[in-house]
Amino acid sequence: MSMNFVVLLYLLASVCFIQALKGLSHPNTSRLGNAFGMAGMTIAILTTVALILKLSGEAQSGLLNVFGGMVVGGGLGAVMAKRVEMTKMPELVAFMHSMIGMSAVFIAVAAVAEPTALGIELVDGLIPVGNRFELFVGTFVGAITFSGSVIAFGKLSGNYKLRIFQGAPIVFKGQHLVNLVLALLMLGCGVWFFMTQQWLPFVIMMAIAFVLGVLIIIPIGGADMPVVVSMLNSYSGWAAAGIGFSLNNSMLIIAGSLVGSSGAILSYIMCKAMNRSFFSVILGGFGAEEGSQTGSSEARPVKSGSADDVAFLLGNSDSVVIVPGYGLAVARAQHAVKEMTEKLIAKGVEVRYAIHPVAGRMPGHMNVLLAEAEVAYDQVFEMEDINSDFGQTDVVFVLGANDVVNPAARTPGSAIYGMPILEAYKASNVIVNKRSMASGYAGLDNELFYMDKTMMVFGDAKKVVEDILKALD
Amino acid sequence: MEVINPTIINLIIFVLAIYVGYHVVWNVTPALHTPLMSVTNAISAIVIVGAMLAAALTETMLGQIMGVAAVALASVNVVGGFLVTRRMLEMFKKKPKKVAEGASK
Numbered sequence: 001m002s003m004n005f006v007v008l009l010y011l012l013a014s015v016c017f018i019q020a021l022k023g024l025s026h027p028n029t030s031r032l033g034n035a036f037g038m039a040g041m042t043i044a045i046l047t048t049v050a051l052i053l054k055l056s057g058e059a060q061s062g063l064l065n066v067f068g069g070m071v072v073g074g075g076l077g078a079v080m081a082k083r084v085e086m087t088k089m090p091e092l093v094a095f096m097h098s099m100i101g102m103s104a105v106f107i108a109v110a111a112v113a114e115p116t117a118l119g120i121e122l123v124d125g126l127i128p129v130g131n132r133f134e135l136f137v138g139t140f141v142g143a144i145t146f147s148g149s150v151i152a153f154g155k156l157s158g159n160y161k162l163r164i165f166q167g168a169p170i171v172f173k174g175q176h177l178v179n180l181v182l183a184l185l186m187l188g189c190g191v192w193f194f195m196t197q198q199w200l201p202f203v204i205m206m207a208i209a210f211v212l213g214v215l216i217i218i219p220i221g222g223a224d225m226p227v228v229v230s231m232l233n234s235y236s237g238w239a240a241a242g243i244g245f246s247l248n249n250s251m252l253i254i255a256g257s258l259v260g261s262s263g264a265i266l267s268y269i270m271c272k273a274m275n276r277s278f279f280s281v282i283l284g285g286f287g288a289e290e291g292s293q294t295g296s297s298e299a300r301p302v303k304s305g306s307a308d309d310v311a312f313l314l315g316n317s318d319s320v321v322i323v324p325g326y327g328l329a330v331a332r333a334q335h336a337v338k339e340m341t342e343k344l345i346a347k348g349v350e351v352r353y354a355i356h357p358v359a360g361r362m363p364g365h366m367n368v369l370l371a372e373a374e375v376a377y378d379q380v381f382e383m384e385d386i387n388s389d390f391g392q393t394d395v396v397f398v399l400g401a402n403d404v405v406n407p408a409a410r411t412p413g414s415a416i417y418g419m420p421i422l423e424a425y426k427a428s429n430v431i432v433n434k435r436s437m438a439s440g441y442a443g444l445d446n447e448l449f450y451m452d453k454t455m456m457v458f459g460d461a462k463k464v465v466e467d468i469l470k471a472l473d
Numbered sequence: 474m475e476v477i478n479p480t481i482i483n484l485i486i487f488v489l490a491i492y493v494g495y496h497v498v499w500n501v502t503p504a505l506h507t508p509l510m511s512v513t514n515a516i517s518a519i520v521i522v523g524a525m526l527a528a529a530l531t532e533t534m535l536g537q538i539m540g541v542a543a544v545a546l547a548s549v550n551v552v553g554g555f556l557v558t559r560r561m562l563e564m565f566k567k568k569p570k571k572v573a574e575g576a577s578k
Contacts, residue, residue: 010522017516018493024501024509027565034562037512038555041519045551048522052529062529069528069541073548080549081556089507089557096514096554099546103520106543110527110536117530118523130480233510240517245483247523253483254490255519261494262513266506357503364506371564382503 001050009047010251016040017255021262027377044251086372087329090229090362094153097229100236101145101213104243105206108139111246112202118247126197131246136190138242139202140209145235147213152228155217156361170218182212227270229362234263266363273357275409275419302437305455307467310397310431313455314340315472317394317429319350321386323422324370326360327400327434331461334373337399340465341375343472353380354387354396354422356404387423396427398448400461402434406446415444430454433464508561515554521547 016036023033049063056062084092111118112135115127122128127135154165189205192198220228237259244252271277314320322341328334341351353375359366370380390396398405405424408414424430425448432449436458448454457464501509524547528540 013519014490017519018497020512020516021494021497021501021509024505024512026502027505027562030505030508030562030565031559034508034512034555034558037516037558041515041551041555044519044522045525048525052525055530065528065537065541066525066544069524069544070548073545074552077549077551077553078556081553081560084557086561089511089561092553092557093507093510093514096511096550099549100514100517100520103518103524103543103546103550106539106546107520107523107527110531110539110543111523113533113539114527114531114536117532117536118526130478134480229510233513236517237513240520241487243520243523245480245487247526248479248483249522250483250486252519252522253486255516257487257490258494258497259513259517261491262498262501262509265495265498266510269503269506355504362507362510364504364509367504368507368561368564371561374564376567377504377565380504 001054006047006051007250009043010249013040013044013047014251014254016043017258021258086368088157089365089368090225091153091156093362094149094156094229094232097232097236098146098149098153101142101147101149101239104138104142104239105146107243108135108142108246109206111135112197112199120247129194131248132194132197134242134245136193136202136205138239138246139206140186140190141235141242142239143206143209144213144216145232145239147210148217148228148235149213149232151214151217152225152232155220156225156229169221175215175219179212179215182208182215186212224274224276226358226360226362226365227267227274227276230263230266230270232263234260234267237261237263269357270363273420275416300450302449302456303452303454305431305457307457307464308471309455310457310464311468311471313395313429313431314344314349314397314468315347317349319393320344320352320395320397321390321393321424321427322351322353323396323398323401323405323424324353324355324359324366325399325401325404326366328461329360329366329369329400331400331463333399333460333462333465334369334375336462336465336469338370338373338375340469340472341379343469347472351379352386352389354383354390354424355380356383356401356422357420359401359404383420383422390423390426393427395429395431396424398424398430398432399465400433402446403444405448406444407448408444408446424448425451428453431457433457433459433461435460505562505565508558508565511554511561512558514550515558518547518550518554521551 017040020033020037023029052063115122120127120131186205186208189201192201237256241253241256241260244256344351355366367380405422407425409416409419409421430453432454449456524540524543527536528544531537531540
């Protein structure tokens with residue numbers, strides 16, 4: 001097999017990857033897209049096997065190493081993909097980011113150790129200057145991705161004793177200065193490696209990058225995890241592209257940049273939905289300014305009702321919009337909600353779901369959770385598609401959501417001013433299910449709860465919805 | 474004529490690929506953003522190509538250990554990423570039987 005043919009096959013694989021992303025523009029085409037992705041990966045791996053066979057000549061033992069690694073890793077991946085609960089998707093994704101990051105670091109180390117084996121041609125016995133620079137970039141991005149993702153994983157799962165794995169942000173004085181100094185040191189070592197191709201600066205640089213990854217993520221609170229997960233998604237792509245540069249492999253560059261830009265776009269969308277600036281996210285430590293606005297917490301009267309009242313109200317309306325939040329998923333109430341929806345539809349009520357971009361703990365998380373409960377995706381609407389309809393809606397049923405329906409976002413001076421919200425307050429009636437009157441992530445009181453047309457139903461979401469189900473019969 | 478530095482060619486590919494990625498990803502429906510993340514996880518595991526070369530063609534102990542470890546880590550994502558994406562996308566399939574049931578009630 002000639003090298004030209006190998007590269008052409010790699011091109012074919014790259015096109016498959018683009019098709020895989022393109023397929024996701026609609027649920028109907030998405031499965032075909034995923035098949036394209038798998039095909040692309042298969043082509044890439046088989047081509048590489050053929051390339052190894054050609055390059056290694058008689059000594060074929062190298063392939064055994066490859067297959068050994070694949071069986072172990074692939075087996076682990078398959079088991080995880082099968083077992084993972086949909087509520088745990090953010091953890092799985094964070095875990096996978098760390099795999100990519102670490103893998104990129106390992107490859108870079110191997111490339112520095114034996115450049116010729118990876119197809120880097122030496123100039124005067126040294127790695128060419130350009131490749132040295134690219135190896136440096138690939139390594140530090142990979143290392144930051146790895147350690148950052150490990151911290152993000154810990155924060156997301158939230159059940160580790162270790163302080164750095166807990167949801168609450170860790171802030172200390174001079175944090176940004178420390179990060180800056182470390183980053184400069186790392187760059188310095190990079191330049192040193194760049195000039196001399198020695199192991200010492202390479203190893204120091206790698207160590208600093210691992211520490212930096214930790215430092216960037218620890219000051220970020222649990223509520224901001226959707227942004228962090230998307231940001232690390234982007235980093236993992238850039239790490240792959242960096243490795244592609246150092247190995248002169250265009251397929252790695254293409255795939256890496258697709259992933260990198262995808263993650264960047266998702267972070268941008270998440271930032272907008274949470275009303276944060278993109279740059280403060282990139283620089284890290286952006287969750288720090290929160291938590292000071294717990295101010296007016298005097299008990300104000302709310303109208304509360306029972307499940308029977310809710311059932312009566314829902315059963316006698318023409319149109320209902322359900323606003324699910326992560327509280328719904330925590331209570332595992334999706335299936336009960338789905339049954340309630342079916343009963344209401346059978347009674348001739350129009351039922352729709354309204355999803356805020358940050359419902360759930362990662363982009364699109366709530367959609368997957370609803371899909372898992374077999375809610376048809378054409379009942380589920382994105383914020384911008386349904387916001388104009390709230391005015392004509394009889395009842396809005398808010399389940400386990402708070403900040404995303406807080407009208408304070410329309411009041412200048414409020415901490416969440418400017419954040420896009422679901423305009424639930426425009427509906428004729430609002431029902432809110434919460435466990436208690438505690439405030440949401442942003443620590444703000446929600447005006448919506450005190451409106452005359454709002455009825456609060458306190459209790460566990462699953463229990464409440466099941467009671468409504470009984471009452472609807 | 475002077476030979477163009479391969480890094481420059483890589484840079485051209487890089488810029489164009491970001492451009493393609495930008496436009497393709499904006500077209501992804503928000504409902505599928507979680508599958509998008511898991512599939513991009515699988516796609517970025519394309520570093521497995523470099524890992525395979527490292528595992529198979531290096532001769533020193535260090536190179537081989539690094540290579541095999543990299544192959545194993547990337548394989549987790551290749552297999553896990555695509556399978557979990559498929560699992561999620563299956564959930565978004567329309568359920569014709571269920572719909573018919575609902576209509577007949």
